[in-house]
Amino acid sequence: MTNGALRDRTPSVVVTDLRRAYGTKVVLEQLNLRIERGEFVVLLGESGCGKTTLLRALAGLDAIDGGRIEAPKRPAVVFQEHRLLPWDSLWRNVSLGMQGSDLRERAAAALTEVGLGDRLDDWPRNLSGGQAQRVALARALVQEPQLLLLDEPFAALDALTRIRMHTLVKELVARHQPGVLLVTHDVDEAIVLADRILVMRDGVIAFEHREIGQAPAAETRARLLAELGVVLDRRAA
């Protein structure tokens, strides 16, 4: 579970006393968070609790109203929708924003990593949902980001494709060693992927689960669900 980068303790991102409000509605208040390089952190929380708000603040997409964020200048983001440019071929999509020469070769390498190395010149509209999301992953990782932010990237995929994506993402993260923050509603996904699981509530990180795999998964699952305000009948009875 602990790998080299984790032991090195180089943080990917450090958030101190973050505050974010929309008008008078305070969404994040005194939120603290630290993610190491190579660490896979999964963020759970009820709908509307502010997960996307946090992720967007980390991505530098929204201004913040207080506190500090120490993050790399350009974190990579994968959104729930693939957001591929429909007018660009796959390799042009992957190389969007890349500097330097041999863009096509680098894009090709990244697409090969996600199993689409033979579709460089294809249009995005010819892809399935899972394939499109794989291209989005390739686009995020091709620039070797220090921080990878994923906002429910697999939510729109079918169950089988999602399982394959989990394996793929784990492999890619292990190879590229970015710090990862993944937002999801799927507790099982969190257990499969995370080094550390966070539950967000009332604008802060309310619960943290580190010892993934030490307790039986069913127990971890029930505990996380309870933190999320879902009480299983089995437990109540």
Added chain:
Amino acid sequence: MSTFEQILASASSVPPREQFAPRRQPFTLGRRGLLAISWLAPIALIVAWETSAQFGWVSPQVLPAPSKVVRTAYRLATSGTLLTDLGVSLLRAATGFAIGGSIAFTLGVLVGFSRLAEALIDRSIQMIRAIPFLALLPLVIVWFGVGEGEKIFLVSLGVTFPIYINTTLGIRQVDPKLLELGRVQGLSRIQLIRRIILPGALPSILTGVRYSLATAWLALVVAETIGAQSGIGFLAMDAREFLRTDVVVLTIVIYALIGVVADAIARLLERRLLAWHPNYASTAR
């Protein structure tokens, strides 16, 4: 995992298609059949026209036979000034289109990008647009006299609004999620415009181009019927004086043909530039 594979295996062993009753195709004409039918009425019309002219039911002064028009076309093209006049008309249209188009595109881009530019420019343009541009004709003649300037100005004016409106619209309608992606990927302002905004606005801009071709043509026809010394419109006016209805009909047909060709070129442009777009995709790449 092995149960998964079993499920997958059983799913792929569905019974062969022959076991189901074959579904009968409903009777259809097919594309070719429909295409043929769509030409029936126009051809019948031309045949009727030719026949009534041949039998003298319609005076050639009112409507000459199609065959007569064709012969006139050949005669004028070989020994007359038809080709020169055509060239003059096309040049006017092209010049006006280029001038009006580039002004409209520039303004459209400015207004599409900047709220300040919109506040400064847009209302004025919308107010001018409210005037049917042909109503400006007398004023334009006072300004430019009846010469090339007046004709090119009128065409430019007609071209401006469709392109302006569709350019602004296209830029405004670019998916904000893609713009956000551009920021995430670290695109500079220029790159954002080149890689995301212009390609995203292109379908709309090309629609504007197609509309403007139609108005450019209309503007030209009107401009050329007034005091022209050359051009297709001049040919028509000149022929009218001498009651040469065959030449008049010929010029009308030429105007129509050029309109059709221009539209075809615009469509071709759309298919080439918008190959990525599901609505314009011809075949797979």
